Amino acid sequence: MKAFQFNEYGGPEVLFEADIQEPQAGPGQIRIAVRAAGVNPSDWKRRAGQYRDFEALSFPSGVGVEASGLVDEVGLGVSNVSIGDAVFGFGTGTVAQFAVLTHWALKPDDLPFEAAAGLPVIVETALRSLDEIGVTRSETLLVSGAAGGIGSAVLQIARHRGISVIGTASPGKHGYLRDLGAVPVAYGPGLAERVRPLAPGGVDAALDLAGSGIIPELIGIVGSPSRVLSVADFTAPQFGARFSSGPPKHPERVLAEAAQLYSEGGFRLHLEQVFPFERTAEAHARSAAGHVTGKLVIAVA
Numbered sequence: 458m459k460a461f462q463f464n465e466y467g468g469p470e471v472l473f474e475a476d477i478q479e480p481q482a483g484p485g486q487i488r489i490a491v492r493a494a495g496v497n498p499s500d501w502k503r504r505a506g507q508y509r510d511f512e513a514l515s516f517p518s519g520v521g522v523e524a525s526g527l528v529d530e531v532g533l534g535v536s537n538v539s540i541g542d543a544v545f546g547f548g549t550g551t552v553a554q555f556a557v558l559t560h561w562a563l564k565p566d567d568l569p570f571e572a573a574a575g576l577p578v579i580v581e582t583a584l585r586s587l588d589e590i591g592v593t594r595s596e597t598l599l600v601s602g603a604a605g606g607i608g609s610a611v612l613q614i615a616r617h618r619g620i621s622v623i624g625t626a627s628p629g630k631h632g633y634l635r636d637l638g639a640v641p642v643a644y645g646p647g648l649a650e651r652v653r654p655l656a657p658g659g660v661d662a663a664l665d666l667a668g669s670g671i672i673p674e675l676i677g678i679v680g681s682p683s684r685v686l687s688v689a690d691f692t693a694p695q696f697g698a699r700f701s702s703g704p705p706k707h708p709e710r711v712l713a714e715a716a717q718l719y720s721e722g723g724f725r726l727h728l729e730q731v732f733p734f735e736r737t738a739e740a741h742a743r744s745a746a747g748h749v750t751g752k753l754v755i756a757v758a
């Protein structure tokens with residue numbers, strides 16, 4: 458089968474299209490014929506060696522941690538899917554014609570394969586962040602970096618839960634944030650002054666999804682570090698704020714919730730671009746440039 462791999466850490470140019478043996482589904486796993494794979498910042502950070510101190514890779518290494526497709530092989534002990542079922546979920550080496558999934562959910566019929574492939578990481582991270590920060594109905598949440606993949610999920614889930622959201626994005630994306638139910642504000646110096654009139658009752662909690670070095674400013678806006686959480690800035694705990702990271706604690710539950718949110722009409726995924734398989738390196742470069750709106754996806758078949 459064809460798969461994207463890399464043999465050394467580096468830029469997008471280290472990626473190459475390999476012809477390799479299909480992977481096998483182990484116990485508790487399934488293999489899918491991949492229709493689409495999501496692109497995440499973790500893909501190019503891992504490829505660039507940014508995780509090498511805590512996650513050693515063996516080369517050649519595959520690319521991609523989420524996908525959608527049709528079940529093609531069912532591992533020992535798996536009884537909730539059959540060959541041919543359309544599913545989406547978490548896996549390894551998903552930018553390939555076949556990939557093993559470790560956690561999955563049935564894909565709703567009206568959810569396109571491309572959008573389904575982009576849901577696992579962002580919905581898991583959004584649900585985990587909202588739960589860990591403990592933000593509840595009628596509270597006001599400030600989201601830094603609201604127009605990207607995780608931001609798009611946070612805004613829609615928050616709207617579903619009755620949470621008021623103020624989101625930061627570059628000015629051209631303010632209409633996008635409004636469509637997702639948030640009040641937009643520009644990021645950059647003077648954020649606190651711009652947020653104040655938008656939240657007369659104050660901001661109850663803040664999420665940093667951009668890792669742009671604004672944890673102290675967010676703490677100043679919220680008034681306490683205990684309700685400031687970052688998924689992108691490892692230094693957050695140095696200021697008394699929280700840092701949240703995977704692996705997913707309840708992957709199956711999260712995937713089922715993503716499917717349900719979509720089916721109930723409470724969730725839509727804007728795909729900025731669907732790249733053909735051969736242009737995987739370009740998709741990595743676009744993600745690394747740091748200004749994605751919604752999600753990038755690679756169409757495999």
Ligand SMILES: NC(=O)c1ccc[n+]([C@@H]2O[C@H](COP(=O)([O-])OP(=O)(O)OC[C@H]3O[C@@H](n4cnc5c(N)ncnc54)[C@H](OP(=O)(O)O)[C@@H]3O)[C@@H](O)[C@H]2O)c1
Nearest residue numbers: 498602604605606607626627644667669688689702703748
């Ligand atoms: N810890 C975890 O569990 C976990 C899990 C998944 C992802 N992550 C991390 O979370 C981060 C976000 O992931 P993602 O998938 O949402 O990324 P993404 O889709 O690439 O979106 C990044 C967003 O950041 C915005 N942005 C860029 N510079 C900014 C700034 N200075 N201030 C505010 N916003 C800015 C961009 O919008 P504009 O065009 O408006 O600038 C863009 O929409 C990444 O660093 C990723 O590695 C962490």
